Amino acid sequence: MYEAESEKSPLSLSFQNKSQIFPMSEKIQEFRQYREKMNERLLAADNKIIKRIFNLDTNTYVDGALSAREKELLGLVASMVLRCDDCIKYHLETCFELKVTKDQIMEVFAVANLVGGTIVIPHTRRALEYWEELESLI
Amino acid sequence: MYEAESEKSPLSLSFQNKSQIFPMSEKIQEFRQYREKMNERLLAADNKIIKRIFNLDTNTYVDGALSAREKELLGLVASMVLRCDDCIKYHLETCFELKVTKDQIMEVFAVANLVGGTIVIPHTRRALEYWEELESLI
Amino acid sequence: MYEAESEKSPLSLSFQNKSQIFPMSEKIQEFRQYREKMNERLLAADNKIIKRIFNLDTNTYVDGALSAREKELLGLVASMVLRCDDCIKYHLETCFELKVTKDQIMEVFAVANLVGGTIVIPHTRRALEYWEELESLI
Amino acid sequence: MYEAESEKSPLSLSFQNKSQIFPMSEKIQEFRQYREKMNERLLAADNKIIKRIFNLDTNTYVDGALSAREKELLGLVASMVLRCDDCIKYHLETCFELKVTKDQIMEVFAVANLVGGTIVIPHTRRALEYWEELESLI
Amino acid sequence: MYEAESEKSPLSLSFQNKSQIFPMSEKIQEFRQYREKMNERLLAADNKIIKRIFNLDTNTYVDGALSAREKELLGLVASMVLRCDDCIKYHLETCFELKVTKDQIMEVFAVANLVGGTIVIPHTRRALEYWEELESLI
Amino acid sequence: MYEAESEKSPLSLSFQNKSQIFPMSEKIQEFRQYREKMNERLLAADNKIIKRIFNLDTNTYVDGALSAREKELLGLVASMVLRCDDCIKYHLETCFELKVTKDQIMEVFAVANLVGGTIVIPHTRRALEYWEELESLI
Numbered sequence: 001m002y003e004a005e006s007e008k009s010p011l012s013l014s015f016q017n018k019s020q021i022f023p024m025s026e027k028i029q030e031f032r033q034y035r036e037k038m039n040e041r042l043l044a045a046d047n048k049i050i051k052r053i054f055n056l057d058t059n060t061y062v063d064g065a066l067s068a069r070e071k072e073l074l075g076l077v078a079s080m081v082l083r084c085d086d087c088i089k090y091h092l093e094t095c096f097e098l099k100v101t102k103d104q105i106m107e108v109f110a111v112a113n114l115v116g117g118t119i120v121i122p123h124t125r126r127a128l129e130y131w132e133e134l135e136s137l138i
Numbered sequence: 139m140y141e142a143e144s145e146k147s148p149l150s151l152s153f154q155n156k157s158q159i160f161p162m163s164e165k166i167q168e169f170r171q172y173r174e175k176m177n178e179r180l181l182a183a184d185n186k187i188i189k190r191i192f193n194l195d196t197n198t199y200v201d202g203a204l205s206a207r208e209k210e211l212l213g214l215v216a217s218m219v220l221r222c223d224d225c226i227k228y229h230l231e232t233c234f235e236l237k238v239t240k241d242q243i244m245e246v247f248a249v250a251n252l253v254g255g256t257i258v259i260p261h262t263r264r265a266l267e268y269w270e271e272l273e274s275l276i
Numbered sequence: 277m278y279e280a281e282s283e284k285s286p287l288s289l290s291f292q293n294k295s296q297i298f299p300m301s302e303k304i305q306e307f308r309q310y311r312e313k314m315n316e317r318l319l320a321a322d323n324k325i326i327k328r329i330f331n332l333d334t335n336t337y338v339d340g341a342l343s344a345r346e347k348e349l350l351g352l353v354a355s356m357v358l359r360c361d362d363c364i365k366y367h368l369e370t371c372f373e374l375k376v377t378k379d380q381i382m383e384v385f386a387v388a389n390l391v392g393g394t395i396v397i398p399h400t401r402r403a404l405e406y407w408e409e410l411e412s413l414i
Numbered sequence: 415m416y417e418a419e420s421e422k423s424p425l426s427l428s429f430q431n432k433s434q435i436f437p438m439s440e441k442i443q444e445f446r447q448y449r450e451k452m453n454e455r456l457l458a459a460d461n462k463i464i465k466r467i468f469n470l471d472t473n474t475y476v477d478g479a480l481s482a483r484e485k486e487l488l489g490l491v492a493s494m495v496l497r498c499d500d501c502i503k504y505h506l507e508t509c510f511e512l513k514v515t516k517d518q519i520m521e522v523f524a525v526a527n528l529v530g531g532t533i534v535i536p537h538t539r540r541a542l543e544y545w546e547e548l549e550s551l552i
Numbered sequence: 553m554y555e556a557e558s559e560k561s562p563l564s565l566s567f568q569n570k571s572q573i574f575p576m577s578e579k580i581q582e583f584r585q586y587r588e589k590m591n592e593r594l595l596a597a598d599n600k601i602i603k604r605i606f607n608l609d610t611n612t613y614v615d616g617a618l619s620a621r622e623k624e625l626l627g628l629v630a631s632m633v634l635r636c637d638d639c640i641k642y643h644l645e646t647c648f649e650l651k652v653t654k655d656q657i658m659e660v661f662a663v664a665n666l667v668g669g670t671i672v673i674p675h676t677r678r679a680l681e682y683w684e685e686l687e688s689l690i
Numbered sequence: 691m692y693e694a695e696s697e698k699s700p701l702s703l704s705f706q707n708k709s710q711i712f713p714m715s716e717k718i719q720e721f722r723q724y725r726e727k728m729n730e731r732l733l734a735a736d737n738k739i740i741k742r743i744f745n746l747d748t749n750t751y752v753d754g755a756l757s758a759r760e761k762e763l764l765g766l767v768a769s770m771v772l773r774c775d776d777c778i779k780y781h782l783e784t785c786f787e788l789k790v791t792k793d794q795i796m797e798v799f800a801v802a803n804l805v806g807g808t809i810v811i812p813h814t815r816r817a818l819e820y821w822e823e824l825e826s827l828i
Contacts, residue, residue, distance in 0.1 A: 038263035045240065045266065049248035049336050056332070057256050060325050060666050065655035070622065071663055077626040078633045078667040079257065081531075083774070084221070086260035087667075102735065103617035110739035111623055114612050115630040115639075117495075117531030118747050119769065122776035125728035128735065176815035183792065183818065187474050187800035194470070195808050198390050198463050203379035208346065209387055212353045216391040217809065219354045219669075222773070224812035225391075241341035249347055252336050253354040253363075255633075255669030314677035321654065321680065325662035333670050355671065357807075359498070360635070362674035378459065386463035393771070393807030394471050395493065398500035401452035404459065474804050479793035484760065485801055488767045492805040495768045497636070501805075516597065517755035524601035525761055528750050529768040529777075532609050533631065536638035539590035542597065601750050608746070612739050 025133050031089055061094065069098040073108055080112035080120055080127065088127050096134045105131055163271050169227055199232065207236045211246055218250035218258055218265065226265050234272045243269055301409050307365055337370065345374040349384055356388035356396055356403065364403050372410045381407055439547050445503055475508065483512045487522055494526035494534055494541065502541050510548045519545055577685050583641055613646065621650040625660055632664035632672055632679065640679050648686045657683055715823050721779055751784065759788045763798055770802035770810055770817065778817050786824045795821055 061071045072094045079087035113120045199209045210232045217225035251258045337347045348370045355363035389396045475485045493501035527534045613623045631639035665672045751761045762784045769777035803810045
């Protein structure tokens, strides 16, 4: 039932879980804290459609006919060609948790730059920087 | 007549008026000052087409078959699905002056996130933050 | 509850209702029939996320803090700046049912062309043609 | 003065002139006739903003600090990366009249495909077809 | 070496191979023949950059750190959120050859509609139709 | 031969050359250093496709049927309508080196704002600021 589901504030919960999995660099921490804070305020504003879209987001990237890992790769490439840095960071984090390798990430970057063109390059620079930041945490 | 009209530098004028209506937080002030400064420099560069586009912008969001308020809502949702943070802020300010309520703003956000997808979420976070900043000024 | 809700296949239902409201020109009929046929096949493919997005779409454009009519105008301008002809047609139909006038539609077109630029013009030509087709049905 | 200027219906006029310059293949004729017919209906709907945007469009691609020819190349590449087939056709026609060579057009296509990515390829196929149609008219 | 590589006209070759793999419905055949014809003309126009982009396209969707199948899924979702029907068809064909199942395709559609919003729905309708056309050929 | 070519890391090399041509303001220096650093890391990650796209980028904006200067103007307008600030800065720099005048740059801005709409205005403000920064270095 949708109301009950969204009560769980799924996005902010998942962020809290994440921060327990590995320690955070300042850059990563700043990104997450802002996202978490504003997601909470967005959900607090109590618009049903917004809450259901958040809920849907949580329920999409799960194992199904495709694995959660494959769907995160899809979410990553879609975020890159649409050039949304925050979305890219989010999917990079989940890909990192799901043990995607750097060579695989680079191949996602390659598809994104081929399909989306050289305007994707600046986002790729920032994406690589964020990925290497994630790697440096281990 | 266009030349005379654009002489009025409509965009920068309206910004000055705005700053007299309500006091500004630092975040809002910084956004407005940069916009105002650069708009002046853009108009000073004296390209006719640019000046006419600025003029057109001023003349679009006025009462007509639709109210100025309704057109500002249209401008806001268009800016959101096209994911232009500065445009979003601008329309949020005018919506705020025109007494749009937070619940109504949230419904604009809902349409934008539905039509434009989850890549609109990061812009919605920043939009809500800016809106609440505007509310805190009263 | 989401499963039960989506069982109603909301989008195809609403299309059937629409076709009873006013007779259809060939152009309009062709558009609706294809949409209806493919929506049914999409829902029949039984992907939960797709079904919930369709459901969400139905539940967004309803009276709330903003009226259904205002939200349809938002949906229309968003579809125009994102340049989706089928989405434009869909919102034009609903706007027409909700008694939006031609002058009001033209003002939505104006905002869309201003914000989205002259690349919106070809879509505006097709949108006007479709709108006048709808008007000719009365 | 803007009202007087827009009375001239600049876009439809320029289309009529064009059709006198060189004979038209069926494909080209169909495109122009639809555009001309709908531009007239758009202008007849008498929305000031729409009329001024049309007017602006006419006044942009003229000799200035850059030549009309250079601006048409800019309009073409912008239309390609934004993937608007009708806009592409329009600028191809003007480029053709302004004696742009096929090798030069191919270099515009190259920049568009590089910057905009492989999603520009299908538009490039149609653009080349239209260009070769224009060449076949001489 | 790039010149030699591009001599092979990789894209048109791969289309000829494809047509030998399974018989074609009229819709599919029409799409492929136009693409093949225009690709040949594009390559014949002999622009180095265009040829290298085509070549790059061929060399991207191959087994590497990610499998060719995974990259085709990435190409498909990128094409969907960027709303390029021809690109979608192309990747659907390759996915079909690589034994992607309908349930998996539906999950790619789901991610695309979630990330890209309801403006992706019309493209999803056409994508499903094309996919079912491909399935009907076996 | 592609492998050998990409060994030269063309993008980062050209940045080093640039910094010898004229002294850098802090803003310009910061932009270049980040780009250079991350380009090096991107190339070090050794993905063939990414390297070839970088290589292609270097080989596109050279004299041919159109001059390098004309192609830079094309790259600039494409970057503006696609609203990529970093790409805009890059092309502004090269235009500046190639002696494009401010009036000409303003006409590129005009085409970009006309075709791409008022959502291009915020990027135009930042573009003008960067251009004037470049001018102040002489």
